[in-house]
Amino acid sequence: MVTQDPVLDAKGMVLLPAGVPLQESHIQQFLQRGVSAISVESNETEEERAERQVRERERIVDLFGETGASAELEQLRRLLWERTDAD
Amino acid sequence: MPIESLTASSLAQQVKSIPTLPTVLTELSRRMEDPKTSSDDLAMIIQQDQAISSKVLKLVNSPFYGYSGRIHTINQGIVILGFNAIKNLVLSTSVLEAFKGTASSEAFRMDLLWIHSASVAGLAKLLAERSGTADPEEAFVSGLLHDIGKVLLWISEPRLFAGCLQASAAKRMPLSEVERQVVGFDDSELAAVLAEKWKFPNSLRESIRCRPSPENAGAMAPLASAVHCANTLCTALGAASVPKPVLTAPTTTAWELMGLHHDDRLRGVLHEAPLRIEAARAFVTS
Numbered sequence: 306m307v308t309q310d311p312v313l314d315a316k317g318m319v320l321l322p323a324g325v326p327l328q329e330s331h332i333q334q335f336l337q338r339g340v341s342a343i344s345v346e347s348n349e350t351e352e353e354r355a356e357r358q359v360r361e362r363e364r365i366v367d368l369f370g371e372t373g374a375s376a377e378l379e380q381l382r383r384l385l386w387e388r389t390d391a392d
Numbered sequence: 393m394p395i396e397s398l399t400a401s402s403l404a405q406q407v408k409s410i411p412t413l414p415t416v417l418t419e420l421s422r423r424m425e426d427p428k429t430s431s432d433d434l435a436m437i438i439q440q441d442q443a444i445s446s447k448v449l450k451l452v453n454s455p456f457y458g459y460s461g462r463i464h465t466i467n468q469g470i471v472i473l474g475f476n477a478i479k480n481l482v483l484s485t486s487v488l489e490a491f492k493g494t495a496s497s498e499a500f501r502m503d504l505l506w507i508h509s510a511s512v513a514g515l516a517k518l519l520a521e522r523s524g525t526a527d528p529e530e531a532f533v534s535g536l537l538h539d540i541g542k543v544l545l546w547i548s549e550p551r552l553f554a555g556c557l558q559a560s561a562a563k564r565m566p567l568s569e570v571e572r573q574v575v576g577f578d579d580s581e582l583a584a585v586l587a588e589k590w591k592f593p594n595s596l597r598e599s600i601r602c603r604p605s606p607e608n609a610g611a612m613a614p615l616a617s618a619v620h621c622a623n624t625l626c627t628a629l630g631a632a633s634v635p636k637p638v639l640t641a642p643t644t645t646a647w648e649l650m651g652l653h654h655d656d657r658l659r660g661v662l663h664e665a666p667l668r669i670e671a672a673r674a675f676v677t678s
Contacts, residue, residue, distance in 0.1 A: 336671060337458035341664040368628065368639050370564065375641035377653070381628055384658055 309344035361389050400541075400581040403548055404589060410544065411490035413590050416441040420479055421591070434475065435467035438482060447485045448478065454674035456514075480533045483592070484675065488536075491543050499554040500546050501635065506676040508626060508633035509536050514672030515622035515665060522657065523650045525614035527595075534599040535619045536675060537592075539633055541583030541600075549575070561636035568604055568640070580604050606646045617646035629665060 312321040312335065320338060321331060327345065335343065349357070369382045404410065419437050423429045439445050445466055452469045453461050463469045470478050488506070496502040516535035520526040545553045556574050560567040568578035584601035592600075599616040602609035603623070606616035624642045626632065644653075651657040 332455045332667070332671065334458070335667070336455060341660075342667055364630065368637070377624075377644060377647045378639065378641045380653070380655070380658065381624070384655065384662060385628060387659075388662060 306345040312340060312343050314338045314340060358389050362386070365389070398576055400577045400585045404544065404582060404585040410547075410586070410589070413486045413490060414441050414444060416444055417482055417486050418591065420482055421593075424475060424479060431467055431470040431475070434470055434478070435465070438466045438478070443489065444482060444485055447489070448481050451481055451485070451675060452478075454671075456671040456674050477529050480529050483596075484533050484536050487540065487590075488676065491540070494543055494547060497550075497554075499557055500542075500550075502543075504635065505539060505542065505633045507673060508631050509539050510672045510674075510676045511626045511629075511631040511669045512536070512538060512619060512622045513675065514668040515625050515661070516618040517672075518661060518664060518668050519618040519622055519650045519652075520615070522661065523614070523618070525649060526618050527615070530595055530599075530615055531618040531622075532672075534596055534615055535622055537587075537596070538583070538600055538603050538619050538623065539579065540586055541579030541581065542633065544582050544586055545571070545575070545579050557634055560638055561634075564638050566638050566640040567634070578604065605643065606649075607643060613646075614649055617643075617649045620646045621650045621652060625661065625665065626669075629662075629669075631669060 306327045308321055308323050308325050308327060311319050311323050312331075314320055315338075320334060320340065325331075347354070365382060365385055369378060416437055420434065423433060423437060438448065448466065448469065449463065451457070452463045452473060453459055457463075457473065459472065463472060466478070473481075491502075494502055513532045513535035516531040517528045520528040520531035542553070545556075552575060556567060556570045559565070559574070560570045563570070568580065571578040580601060580603050583603075584597060587597040587600050595612050595615055598609045598612040599606075599619055602612065602616040603619050606613050606620045609616040621642050624640065627637050627639055642652075647653055652661065
């Protein structure tokens with residue numbers, strides 16, 4: 306996995322520039338500096354990405370089924386679905 | 393119909409193969425209550441168990457704690473991370489070691505269970521931090537050990553438990569509900585008996601016992617809620633303990649206590665989850 310954007314800490318200091326292959330020591334450094342998430346470059350083709358999105362949506366539909374009875378599960382389903390759009 | 397006369401307590405009693413936890417843990421708990429105990433004293437106790445101390449050192453230097461290769465001794469770990477963090481580490485490590493040899497099968501895969509447990513631990517810690525309602529370290533341990541009742545049920549009644557798993561998947565019914573119908577109690581009750589037998593701290597015992605209904609945990613409700621919600625989130629994110637999970641709705645009280653009813657909070661947790669889960673998995677893979 307390669308960083309897609311520069312990884313910055315809370316003060317905007319660059320911890321890792323874009324395009325660097327990620328190693329375990331980087332993750333340690335991120336957690337220590339309060340970095341909660343990073344963007345990584347994907348080697349996926351557009352087609353592979355679309356297939357993954359379909360699979361994830363099928364998984365969500367299968368797992369959540371009819372969740373009308375619970376507002377919490379409905380909210381969770383909605384935000385997980387939203388994530389598949391952003392991926 | 394549940395099996396007559398079988399209770400969580402009697403089942404735990406009749407299981408001869410319940411592992412014992414190392415004496416280092418009992419000694420550690422006892423000495424921690426004494427205000428005169430120094431970090432040197434505690435380090436000496438832990439070092440009596442070579443397997444545990446090397447595992448603890450490996451973990452404190454893992455991505456989860458972020459001190460890569462910089463903590464060389466148990467004493468240093470106690471000074472940097474604190475007494476409680478090290479005690480929790482010894483507790484978690486001891487339980488994982490105790491169940492290490494448990495046989496896996498297609499019906500119940502131990503690898504899935506421990507990866508799920510570590511994932512729940514990572515997210516329970518995150519929820520405790522974000523909500524500020526519970527101690528993050530306690531939330532981690534409680535998450536890591538929340539499913540030990542399933543392991544015990546599997547060890548003691550493998551056919552019965554496999555039947556429960558099968559029925560849960562076939563009927564799309566939560567496993568704990570099937571367990572209550574078939575066995576007469578659910579795995580969280582069994583876990584609570586085990587936690588009692590192993591003399592876990594009260595906070596841990598209560599949060600494990602009340603995981604399905606965290607509102608019943610009294611002062612430990614926030615801790616139990618963190619694990620309860622983390623369990624739902626992990627299952628929803630694809631890190632379930634069984635191959636065909638049934639998603640159980642979290643209780644509204646627990647969800648709101650963790651602030652997850654706010655889209656922004658839930659969105660943030662989902663965003664941060666992969667990194668936290670990845671770091672927590674060091675506990676079961678190292």
